[in-house]
Amino acid sequence: MNTNAIKDLLYRMADDALIIAHRHSEWTGMGPLLEEDIAFSSIAQDKLGHALALYSLLHDLGEQQPDTIAFTRNERDFHCCQFVELPNGEYDFSLVRHFLFDASEKLRYDALQHSTYEPLAKLARKMRGEIRYHIYHGQTWMVQLGGQGSEESKARMQAALDEAMPYALGIFETTDSENEIISSGLFEGELALRDRWIAYVTEIVNAASLRMPDVQAITPVFGGRKGFHTADLQPLLDEMTEVFRLDPSAEW
């Protein structure tokens, strides 16, 4: 199997997990309810664990140590989609992003359980429960603040959904390794995932009495997978690595 194709896929997934973990963690201590603050922080912590597990797989393939990969790369070397970099905004946007992103994570990891790259298949099986919980959390809030919420909460969720959708579709940006990834049985590919994601998300959006944006008419925001990022990523990296950079050789 082509190692570069495996690394490409792992970097994209790991960077998504790391960056969204950081964004979610920015709510810690500031969440709208005590219980929700704890839940969202816990999800952030899980995501960080996923990033570590994926960086460890990369390390096994000859890449640097996980901390080195996470904390010392330049912005251009990150392969996360732009969706995960966007600032948190208000809680409606954070929740909608969490739901849309974790719907893709759930379907991605479901498929990866059958990957021909056994270390990744094994990891996907191990993470299954956590990711099921993440999407359950996201879906429950969508329904609560959509159809079961107030006029205001419903309008806010709809606005957040409309705003998020072009970026969410950017999750499925392909790279030059795409054909290799599919033909080797590593993964089903981003386009197949995208189709399943649209069907899944549409169902929940309907259940939440919200309106699914017309995805065929939306131009996805691409670039992240190839190292082109929003102006929001560099400040995030500066803040995330601030303590690490004080003493990169420190033992934690």
Next chain:
Amino acid sequence: MATIISLDPRVTRAQIDPDRPDPLEPKHELDQFHTYEVFHQQKSGGRHVHVGSLHAPTKELALLMAKEQYARRGQTLNLWVVNTRDVVTMPSEDSEIFETTPEKKYRDVSAYMVRNKVEEFKKEQQGTKA
């Protein structure tokens, strides 16, 4: 406009005006969510044990929050949540109905003389085997 500068960059970024003209109204004393009682089941076939309560706006969210509050450490098979209002309880002034007269020892577990009978039965069993 002066904003709050904090060591926490998130607070600084939020650009909070310390002298905002429309200060936040404090909530009324009892203006909060219902409480739900949480019951935790550790293993298949095991009892659901009351582990505490939490605030939530709906039963769906109560279940979601219960997962985080009461099932994040240790083994969990399932959870129940019950709106505290749905728990039927005895008025506290009626608690004396649980009191009973002391001479009814035969109702207490300690009054059951089962051990002798068990020992006897075991001996009997051994006797039949031999």
